[in-house]
Amino acid sequence: MLKIQAPTNCPSCGTTLEWSNDLLYCRNSSCSSQGKKKVEHFAKTLKIKGLGPSSIEKLGLIDVDQIYSLSLEDIEERLSSKKLAEKLYAEIENSKSAPLNIVLPAFSIPLIGKTATEKLSKRTNGLLSVDREVCNSAGLGPKATENLLNWIEKDFLCFYDGYLPFDYKFVSSEKITSKAKVCISGKLTSFTTKAEATKALQTAGYEVKSSLTKDVSILINESGIESAKTKQARESGKTIITNIMDILENVNGIT
Numbered sequence: 307m308l309k310i311q312a313p314t315n316c317p318s319c320g321t322t323l324e325w326s327n328d329l330l331y332c333r334n335s336s337c338s339s340q341g342k343k344k345v346e347h348f349a350k351t352l353k354i355k356g357l358g359p360s361s362i363e364k365l366g367l368i369d370v371d372q373i374y375s376l377s378l379e380d381i382e383e384r385l386s387s388k389k390l391a392e393k394l395y396a397e398i399e400n401s402k403s404a405p406l407n408i409v410l411p412a413f414s415i416p417l418i419g420k421t422a423t424e425k426l427s428k429r430t431n432g433l434l435s436v437d438r439e440v441c442n443s444a445g446l447g448p449k450a451t452e453n454l455l456n457w458i459e460k461d462f463l464c465f466y467d468g469y470l471p472f473d474y475k476f477v478s479s480e481k482i483t484s485k486a487k488v489c490i491s492g493k494l495t496s497f498t499t500k501a502e503a504t505k506a507l508q509t510a511g512y513e514v515k516s517s518l519t520k521d522v523s524i525l526i527n528e529s530g531i532e533s534a535k536t537k538q539a540r541e542s543g544k545t546i547i548t549n550i551m552d553i554l555e556n557v558n559g560i561t
Contacts, residue, residue, distance in 0.1 A: 341368030344414045349373070351412035352401045353548045355530050356394040361385065370413070371469045373398060396532040403539075403546040405477035406433055415457045417450035427476040433458065434474065477545060487513045487522045488553070491536055492529030496550040503550055510554055518544075526550055 315322055316332035318339035323330040332340065342362050348370045349357035357373070364384050367373060376398065382391035410423045410433070425444040430436055436458065441451040488507060490500055497503040503526075504514045515522050518535050525539035526547050539546055547553055 338368045345370055345373065347414050348412040352404055352408060353552075354394075354397045354401050355548075356390060356397055361394065371466060374402070374469075374471055393530045397530045397548070399532055399540075400527060400530070400536065400546055400548055402471040403544075404472065405545065406472070406474050407477050408552075409472050409474070413457065413461075416453045417447070418454050418457075422446055422450055422454075430476070432473075432475040433462070486524055486553075487515050487519075488524040488526055489515045489518050489522045489535065489539075491518075491525055491527045491533045492531055494526075494550070495528045506554060507550070512553070524553065526553075 312330065313323060316334065316337060316339075319332065319334050319337040321332050321334035321337065324333055325331075334340070342359070345357075345362050345367045346359055349362070354373075365372075365376065365381065366384070376395075378391055378395045381394055382388050385391055385394070407423055407427055410426075411419045422444075425446065426436065426440065429444040430440045436454065438451060438455060441454060446454070490503060494500060494503055497506065507514050512524075518525060518538055522544065524545045524547055525535060527533065527536050528548055528550065530548075536546060
């Protein structure tokens, strides 16, 4: 009978592997393979189109902060395509306006996903005010609480704070609501036509405006192109959504 010899070291970083529940794990937090997977999860959660496994490999990304240190020239050189570079760069720029409701689950913190984040958003305004009392009042379990507080202390405060472009604030229920006014910029991917998207938004209770007026709180840009409306929305502090389904699911209470 052929016996399979289990590996003893991580094939990526060489760290000694550890058994846990009949599975082997690499516990090296600096392992490049783990880093690439975290970048992939981050990009997928923030819906940064064009930043998949192949692009991550070509760009040499092993941590999420490196995404935002890329210049347009860096991307073009490493992807060998001006068109792809411009689209990806616009996607990265758009992602900078993501609220903590979306950003926090993107960090691959064990047990801190959309549901836990939504609970926290109802108890505090931002990441820096999260403590054990807030976690308990939000209904997070002991393990989820420990995971989050340890990440804030050891990862966020020691590394990410100041190196990522987010404001780490939760979007209040008053800002993303079924009564909000929205504006659509550019081509859509969630719907075939803008008319279909408008109908779906209106059915959900949103008021769709043709221009970016002062009372518009949400700009929808699924095109990946840094339009004039997108720049204006970012400068005026409006929420930029890259997938209409995000706010439709929010209204319907889907997690």
